[in-house]
Amino acid sequence: MSDSQRVVTPLPKPSKLRAFLDSDIVYSWKRQPVVILATLVTLVMFAAALLAPWIAPQNPFDPRQLDLIDAFTPPLTTSDFTGNFYLLGSDSQGRDVFSAILYGSRISLLVGFAAVLFALVLGTSLGLLAGFRGGWRDALIMRIADVQLTFPSILMALLIFGVVRGFLPRSMHAEVAIIVLIVAIGLSDWVQYARAVRGATLVEKGKEYVQAARVIGLPARNILFQHILPNVMRPVLVIGTIGLALAIIAEATLSFLGVGMPATQPSLGTLIRVGQDYMFSGEWWILLFPGLALLMLALSVNLLGDWLRDVLNPKLR
């Protein structure tokens, strides 16, 4: 049988999973131990925050579960009084620091994700509008963006938080703190998305598939959301990942300053602020463990974001 007679069977189309595992992203992921470690830490911390009610030894905000007599138990100690074991020690109320961290990172992550989502939706919409419609809308949106970029975003968040709080009646402050916080951090961070999306939209707008869509008479709304939007999402996702780390840090900073989450609903930042008071009297664990948790969370999400940026869009660097 000669070569020329052999029937060529095409390779079977790889399954979606296979294709994903062979992609550049996975390849680059496997080659960087730091990134693998960061992914693991991030996943563990996300899971721990999500599952806090089931894995935490106690609910730190249910006063019935707290024993004042266990206050200031050092880490890795079993209390002499109640026989409870405190992995990371307990605070002035006999609250388990480990449980408080689990519940605290839940709030930190909730605020972080919500703020990023808010900024992402707002920024992407305004960026699409500016890029697609142009004209005075473009000029106005980009002018505002320019102005806002001149202020650091943490200062912006602080100012927005202060202003919004000023407009709200005092009695509502504690209840709506989380929403005000999300809005303040989100509003302080939309510019990045808007700029990236506007730039990408301007490029996509001139491409042939958009012209073709216009020629067949599709309404502008369909072109914008079904054709252009999917093609400008890549940079948005990259900015979003890095933005998550920044939002977590911003939330922690505001809460630490005492203008974020109240002590009744503490995030990691609030826990650190409370812990600072005990630092001088020798109860270092109340401060140090929430601090380490925040550090690990921020650092690993940051590393993931940097890596994703390098893989998906080297130009953003």
Added chain:
Amino acid sequence: MLAFLIQRVLQAIFVMVVVALIAFSLFHYVGDPVLNMVGQEATEADRAALRARLGLDQPLPIQFFQFIANAAQFEFGISYRSARPVTDMIVERLPATLELAIISAIFAVVMGIVLGIYTALNRGSWLSNFIMTASLIGVSLPTFLIGVLLIYLFAVELGWLPAFGRGQTVPVGDWWTTGLLTTSGLRSLILPAITLGLFQLTLIMRLVRAEMLEVLRADYIKFARARGLSKRVVNLRHALKNTLIPVITIIGLQLGTIIAFAIITETVFQWPGVGALFITAVRFVDIPVMAAYLMMIALVFVVINLIVDLLYYAVDPRLRVQGGAK
């Protein structure tokens, strides 16, 4: 040049007007300022009289104009919380913030440039790698956590430096008090200055390193080496000089950031500056103080940006050819 200048100045004025509008509406939509000022037993006639005296019976645009006129004379009324003129409160706290900001800026610039040059010239050495890794962690760490950890290490555990406050201060001139002339003042300054400067330090260091590596590849550096100039002259005179242009603009822009981040550092170290005053004002919804700080910080940023823009213009001739279009 003129068009560019006018455009920038107009933008600066626009920002200030927007900020003033926000500050003004804070005053006017958060409760009735008259109710905040008079007691419960005041009669309706008293209130009307006070309203008229404060100009609150005028139409809003006139009130806004009045507000801007007052703000231009640094007149922001009386703090709701301490019943003192806001301007006095800010002025007496300004030296603390400015000293902290200036010292940490100097720390960040000097250390940033030195470390940047070192890591660029000794690429791959273990010390450079260590510095680069440490700087990555430094960037990811929130400022307040750095401050708290420094306090824990150097003040609580080692007991070397004070944990909070400004130490002893001495008056200089009419209203300025300085902590730079006493030992306790200087010792108190070390930890806050490091905390505040660390982020800018890493930023400047990374920038200097990147620029330096770029410049070192340029032809004129090779030529300078070929001429047999000493390493020192090539590195420091030829390469560094060209590295510094972008670095200077970044430093200018970062000055504003330092003042903004001073809010955090001042709170961590209970530093009696303007930022800590603002945080207290936000916590207690002390609107005159908030409004004054808002206007002040906006002015600082607008002025810094204007200067940086003009410097850009002076340094980069390409901007001039395009008629100021960015």
